[in-house]
Amino acid sequence: MWVIYHKDTLLHQTVELIGAKLIPALESPARIEAILKVLEEDEENTIQYLHDKQNPDNLPFPKCEPLSHDLVQELLTKTHDFSYLEHLKTAHAAWVAQGLVEEDDCILPECFRPPTNTTGSRSEQPPEDIFARMGYYAFDMSSGLSKGSWKAILASATIAVEAARLLTVPTMVALQSPYFKIQNTVLALCRPPGHHCDTKMSGGYCYVNNAVLAVEALHHYLNGQYPGLLLIPKVAILDLDFHHGNGTQDYFYSNSAVLYVSIHGLNEFPYYSGFEEETGRDSGRGFNCNYPIPVKTSAEEYMAVLKAAMDKIQDFQPDFLIVSLGFDTFRLDPLGSFDLDTEDYETMARCVRSSDELRSIPAIIMLEGGYVFENLGENMKSFLKGWKG
Numbered sequence: 001m002w003v004i005y006h007k008d009t010l011l012h013q014t015v016e017l018i019g020a021k022l023i024p025a026l027e028s029p030a031r032i033e034a035i036l037k038v039l040e041e042d043e044e045n046t047i048q049y050l051h052d053k054q055n056p057d058n059l060p061f062p063k064c065e066p067l068s069h070d071l072v073q074e075l076l077t078k079t080h081d082f083s084y085l086e087h088l089k090t091a092h093a094a095w096v097a098q099g100l101v102e103e104d105d106c107i108l109p110e111c112f113r114p115p116t117n118t119t120g121s122r123s124e125q126p127p128e129d130i131f132a133r134m135g136y137y138a139f140d141m142s143s144g145l146s147k148g149s150w151k152a153i154l155a156s157a158t159i160a161v162e163a164a165r166l167l168t169v170p171t172m173v174a175l176q177s178p179y180f181k182i183q184n185t186v187l188a189l190c191r192p193p194g195h196h197c198d199t200k201m202s203g204g205y206c207y208v209n210n211a212v213l214a215v216e217a218l219h220h221y222l223n224g225q226y227p228g229l230l231l232i233p234k235v236a237i238l239d240l241d242f243h244h245g246n247g248t249q250d251y252f253y254s255n256s257a258v259l260y261v262s263i264h265g266l267n268e269f270p271y272y273s274g275f276e277e278e279t280g281r282d283s284g285r286g287f288n289c290n291y292p293i294p295v296k297t298s299a300e301e302y303m304a305v306l307k308a309a310m311d312k313i314q315d316f317q318p319d320f321l322i323v324s325l326g327f328d329t330f331r332l333d334p335l336g337s338f339d340l341d342t343e344d345y346e347t348m349a350r351c352v353r354s355s356d357e358l359r360s361i362p363a364i365i366m367l368e369g370g371y372v373f374e375n376l377g378e379n380m381k382s383f384l385k386g387w388k389g
């Protein structure tokens with residue numbers, strides 16, 4: 001398995017408000033460290049350490065557009081609000097400069113923008129006050145910023161773009177390098193996660209939507225390969241995180257070239273989306289599919305729903321598949337309530353790859369949530385075992 005990792009993803013470290021308690025955020029660097037450790041133990045994995053400047057293009061691809069950081073910026077600006085990105089980049093340092101916090105503290109929103117405030121154009125604007133702005137650009141209290149957050153957010157985005165690059169390259173080099181013919185999956189160790197983030201609001205530990213970026217990056221790389229043609233690939237996004245990916249759904253809601261399918265906890269965070277009747281808008285109608293399932297759902301019940309979701313995806317005949325993979329469906333997860341155990345991830349992945357057709361779709365497995373870091377490595381290993389078949 002190709003795995004993409006960047007050590008800057010570890011730099012983001014915050015606190016969050018759960019109940020009435022301020023605690024170190026459950027979404028922690030230890031999550032990535034735990035997964036990486038297990039992946040490094042298996043020599044069948046090819047791990048690309050993206051931060052390795054000595055060897056920035058350490059893959060044996062003869063002719064392909066190298067990863068460009070300008071491109072990551074360009075795609076970020078295309079998919080997210082410009083002043084939101086500026087905010088993410090500068091807010092922490094601005095608070096420190098104004099003496100509101102110490103450098104090692106993290107910052108949290110305090111006053112949110114009331115959605116019913118429609119008295120005038122001023123209320124639509126970000127507040128002048130840097131302190132207040134934190135609440136304009138967030139929808140909950142699990143989206144704090146620390147000193148290293150922006151670097152981590154950027155690394156996470158870069159991983160998503162790199163995953164798309166690696167996936168589109170093989171179509172070009174397959175004939176020269178037979179090894180890549182069988183290589184149709186990239187595992188993107190993104191952190192922070194992305195699926196709750198829309199174009200201008202962080203929340204649920206998400207700051208930039210990595211799945212959205214990956215789709216845009218696929219467009220970029222494919223069209224670079226075949227200049228003169230406009231290729232609009234069909235992309236299916238399968239969201240297996242315990243929580244509904246409101247940001248991803250939102251971005252593609254009117255888009256018929258992207259099918260969003262999500263299985264998630266019923267009446268759980270983020271609370272205001274993920275219902276069955278959300279099926280898409282305008283030409284995107286029919287290309288959004290939510291499977292909210294009740295708490296305590298057993299592995300057997302879960303797999304039946306997943307089978308239905310995979311039928312839907314197979315009917316769509318996608319050119320690419322992005323799996324937004326969260327391990328907060330694990331039975332011990334503090335933020336989830338399904339009854340899935342480590343071996344069930346193997347079954348889950350087998351189900352995603354259960355036909356020749358499904359197996360042939362080039363895929364990005366993209367990390368979203370999952371908070372029991374002690375089990376994350378084994379759960380990922382189990383999923384990859386099922387994926388390889």
Ligand code: Q9C
Pocket residue numbers: 018142193194195196203204205206241243269326328335368369370
């Ligand atoms: N009482 C992801 O898994 N807090 N985000 C929920 C419920 C936010 C989860 C609190 C959970 C966010 C990517």
Ligand code: ZN
Pocket residue numbers: 241242243326328368369370
């Ligand atoms: Zn989640």
